[in-house]
Amino acid sequence: MLNRQIHLVSRPQGLPEENNFKLFETHMPKPEEGQVLVQCLYLSVDPAMRGMMRDIKSYVPPYQLNEVLTGEVIGRVSESKHSNFAPGDFVVGRLGWEDYSVCNGENLRKIDPNPAPITTHLGTLGVPGLTAYFGLLDIGKPQPDETVVVSGAAGAVGMVVGQIAKLKGCRVVGIAGSDKKTQYLINELGFDTAINYKTTENVKSTLKEACPNGVDVYFDNVGGDITDSVIKLINQEARIVLCGQIALYNLEKRDVGPRLFPVILTKRAMIKGFIIHDYEARYQEAITQLSEWIGQGKILYNENIVNGLESAPNAFKGLFKGENLGKQLVKIAD
Known part of the structure; x- marks a missing residue:
């Protein structure tokens, strides 16, 4: 053979x-x-x-x-x-x-x-679900009534992040690249609202309307211009979970964008990158909880x-x- x-x-x-x-x-x-x-x-x-x-x-x-x-x-x-x-x-x-x-x-x-x-x-029970679980809960630490923004929200990681944030009592705003995706996030997964960044004329102003109380947790899957817009809206002691930078992966030259550290400094915000394999010893904890949520119909995929x-x-x-x-x-x- x-x-x-x-x-x-x-x-x-x-x-x-x-x-x-x-x-x-x-x-x-x-x-x-x-x-x-x-x-x-x-x-x-x-x-x-x-x-x-x-x-x-x-x-x-x-x-x-x-x-x-x-x-x-x-x-x-x-x-x-x-x-x-x-x-x-x-x-x-x-x-x-x-x-x-x-x-x-x-x-x-x-x-x-x-x-x-x-x-x-x-x-959901593999690397994407584990990434969403530990990234949001261990680094993002969402609290009830906080606003959580998720970029790449219609991807395998992003859609789990948003649903866990809803389970924690947060207002959830997703960012995705088509009307089909944004409608899925809102109508099927229960996001409070979602933004199609490809058709929105001004992402920052649309985000500001979607997040009237600012941004407490940003789960970043894409980087680039979208992240620049979100970070300008963060609240005091916001948490930024740096998971992926898909907007930059195919660039041949180093990307240059706004200098965001002054915002991080004045807002006393925390930004942390992570690799899911760092949590390998705790995988079963996440699999058990995610399996329970799937079985209860609280997390869809x-x-x-x-x-x-x-x-x-x-x-x-x-x-x-x-x-x-x-x-x-x-x-x-x-």
């Missing part, structure tokens, strides 16, 4: 293009002692992968050229020579963009396919699923064009 893989064959300049990726066929891998063979079922497509395509030092090593890409994957154990895993186990972990992966079990965990669809372990391993590069490109509503996934096998 052959094993298909997606390789990164050149580093993107600006927006990723089809020719940066290539589909290869290789021999089926065989597990050795202490390893498992996993059939990959779903791939997670994440904006943070764009930073790993640059040949620069970061909090994780960059992707190497002409090697299989890796990301969060849900799979099923096909063969096991590891005492903790058995054939048929559903698992999630960082694996290759390929039909089958061999791994030694590190950072691979079993998942229960029954309480919720297994795909939620790449979305949306998934955008495309079929076929060969579709993964285009699905990745679509993230930067705002094509996804909720979590972007690629289905490889049933």
Whole structure:
């Protein structure tokens, strides 16, 4: 049997293009002692992968050229020579963009396919949901009647952030890139209001109308001009959760914008970046609580699923064009 893989064959300049990726066929891998063979079922497509395509030092090593890409994957154990895993186990972990992966079990965990669809372990019960949970509650610390603004609010992280903030009694304002998305945030997820930044003539003035009492917590998924506008509206002792900067990921030159530190200083605000892996020891806490909220219907989610391993590069490109509503996934096998 052959094993298909997606390789990164050149580093993107600006927006990723089809020719940066290539589909290869290789021999089926065989597990050795202490390893498992996993059939990959779903791939997670994440904006943070764009930073790993640059040949620069970061909090994780960059992707190497002409090697299989890796990301969060849900799979099923096909063969096991590891005492903790058995054939048929559903698992999630960082694996290759390929039909089958061999791994030694590190950072691979079993998942229960029954309480919720297994795909939620790449979305609301996976890295995006955990990111929303710890970023908002540990750093943002929302209080009842405060105003929480979420950029990238219709993405997998942003929509969970907004719903948790509502559960904490906050006024929630979402920022997204289409009327379809803003209506979904308001009508389906219960956001108090949402702004389409692509059609709004003046984002700052529209934000000011949406936040008559200022901004207490800003969950930043995008950076750029939107963040410049939000920070000018922050209240005393506001908390800014720096989660992502998707507006800047494809820039080839360093971005230059307003100097915002005077506002941070005079408002005595706190701004903190974080990486979700810092919270690994507490993952189960978040999964338990998020599972409870999903079961109670207090947190809803949306998934955008495309079929076929060969579709993964285009699905990745679509993230930067705002094509996804909720979590972007690629289905490889049933």
